[in-house]
Amino acid sequence: MTRFALTIEFDGGPFFGLQRQKDGPSVQQSLEEAIHGVTGEEVRVHAAGRTDAGVHALGMRVHADIAKEIAPFRLMEAINAHLRPDPIVVIACETVDDDWHARFSCVERSYLYRILNRRARPTLDRGRVWHVATELDAAAMHEAAQSLVGRHDFTTFRSVHCQSDSPVKTLDRLDVERHGNEVHIHAAARSFLHHQVRSMVGCLSLVGKGQWTAQDLRHALEARDRQALGLNAPPEGLYFVEAAYP
Amino acid sequence: MTRFALTIEFDGGPFFGLQRQKDGPSVQQSLEEAIHGVTGEEVRVHAAGRTDAGVHALGMRVHADIAKEIAPFRLMEAINAHLRPDPIVVIACETVDDDWHARFSCVERSYLYRILNRRARPTLDRGRVWHVATELDAAAMHEAAQSLVGRHDFTTFRSVHCQSDSPVKTLDRLDVERHGNEVHIHAAARSFLHHQVRSMVGCLSLVGKGQWTAQDLRHALEARDRQALGLNAPPEGLYFVEAAYP
Structure with missing residues (x-):
């Protein structure tokens, strides 16, 4: 058995998520079937x-144990041929030690969230951005975001379906930048709660519109209450960018 | 009658082109029907x-004469509502003088061509890039491209369906840059022949692969022959970026 680490890019639009589901297509199922092929x-x-x-990935890392003797480049090309026409591809492939684990060895995950901030809905980027028609103050969003950086109880920003043992996480980075x-x-942490990035972005958009102050955001965090x-x-605006390993 | 100048963004994928066609959907037809609405x-x-x-636009300029009294912003919003769900939107709208003409007043058109240069096919950008799996030498492409800049007979790079009076055009800019x-x-000129940008890009890709030298490209230009x-x-990799006016 050889353990292979694969870097995956996918359009999340057609899938019920990365993890295998009983009731619909998943990235995991497509990948496992391609490797079987x-x-x-x-x-x-x-x-x-x-x-x-609906969430996308630019550089998700996964691993799988394979008995067949095959070079990493050949494996990548063969999996990509089998993945057609699903919008998933392997963009890098290497062999790793048997104790390397895509999930448990990962020390930092980073995400990008893209907001299209203009009157007109997206055309070329539909399904790739969140369209917010009201003008957002990105500088105010960035300033407010800094109160979320660090070690906090993120219960407010946690889905009711979250399976994490603890709502306490350490957010390494939450930067807001305007590009046209x-x-x-940009968000980075060792790990995130379920819906944490989307919930933080949602609240930051209220700051950007002037409906919330930076203090309102701090109070929402301190409330430790999903109702806040x-x-x-x-x-559709969320991208898993990178998983980092020691 | 008031003449309105509109800036349009569209995904060219579903259309038979910008111009109205007898046998399929066009951007012009969708726009004219939305304005009628x-x-x-x-x-x-x-x-x-x-x-x-299949060619996209980030900032196509068009004009139309409208009798109804309506403010530019309201017109833009109303046309965008009527354009749904077609992947076309108006991103800017202003009134112009009666002698301003989107086509005849234009002094420079600029295009972007995007090549995805990696082994794996595109997922998030499918229909938005040309996928070239062989590694391209962008620096060699840029250097070779400079022989096309200036005033030349571009017959080699002209579609047989081209309706231009003359094959002589002045190319202002042809820059090749790698981004990851x-x-x-990037191509800019007062005007282009039919298929000129795509034909130049196609030949530059041969230079990037090392199949053509810079001299081969010059010889192709000098041949003044579509067979060359x-x-x-x-x-799908081509974007109309901007039309410039005095």
């Missing part, structure tokens, strides 16, 4: 993160 | 350029 083996894929339906008519939010959440941003 | 008027839309089927795993080609064309790049 290449190797004939029943392989279980483990991913660095569990993205929701797009507002980008202002807004959960939709999945 | 707002004003009740039979309006003719004139555009800065005629893009082919994308290669971007190396390759016509596909439409």
Whole structure:
């Protein structure tokens, strides 16, 4: 058995999420079937993160144990051929030690959230951005966001379906930048609660519109109560960017 | 009658091109029907350029004469409501003088061509880039491209369906830049021949692969013969970026 680490890019639009679901298509199922097509083996894929339906990935890391002797580049090309026409591809592939784990060895996950901030709805980027027609003050959003950075109880920003043992997480980075008519939010942490990035982005959008002050955001965090959440941003603007390992 | 100048963004994928066609959907038809929906008027839309089927626009300029009294912002919002769900939007709207013409007053058109240069096919950007799996030498492409800049007979890079009076055009800019795993080609000129940008990009890709030298590209230009064309790049990587006016 050789453990392979794969870097995956996918359009989350057609999937019910990364993790295998009983009732619809998933990235995990497509990947496992593609690997089966290449190797004939029943392989279980483990991913660095569990993205929701509609959430995209630019560089998700996964691993799988494969008995067939095959070079990483050949494996990548063969899996990509089997993944057609699903919007999932392997963009990098390497062998790793048997104790390397895509999920448990990961020390930092980073996400990007893209907001299209203009009057007109998206055309080329539909399904790729959250459209917010009201002008957002990105500088105010960035300033307010800094109160969320650090170690906090993020219960307010946590889905009721979250399976994490503790609502306490350490947020390493939450930066808001304007690029023309797009507002980008960069978030990084060792791990996130379910819906945490989308919930933080939703509340930051209220700050950007002037409906919330920076203090309102701090109070929402301190409330440690899902009822204090202002807004959960939709999945289509969210991208899993990178998983980092020691 | 008031003449309105509109800036348009569209995904060219579902259309047979910008110009009205007998046998399929066009951007012009969608726009004229949307304006009819707002004003009740039979309006003719004139555009800065005629893009082919599958070619996108980030900032196409068009004009239309409208009798109804309406403020530019309201007109933009109303047309956008009527354009749904077509992937076309008006991103700017202003009134102009009666002698201003989207096509004839335009002094420079600029295009962007996006190549995704990696082994794996595109997922999030499918239909938005040309996928070239072989590694391209963008610096060699840029250097070779400079022989096309200036006033030349571009017959080699001209479609047999081109309706231009003369094959002589002045190319102001042809820059090739690498951005990670994308290669971007920026082209600007007062006007282009039909298929000129795609034909130049196709030949530059041969230079990038090392199949053509810079001298081969110069010889192709000097041949003034469509038979000397190396390759016509596909439409999905091409974007009409901007039309400039005095």
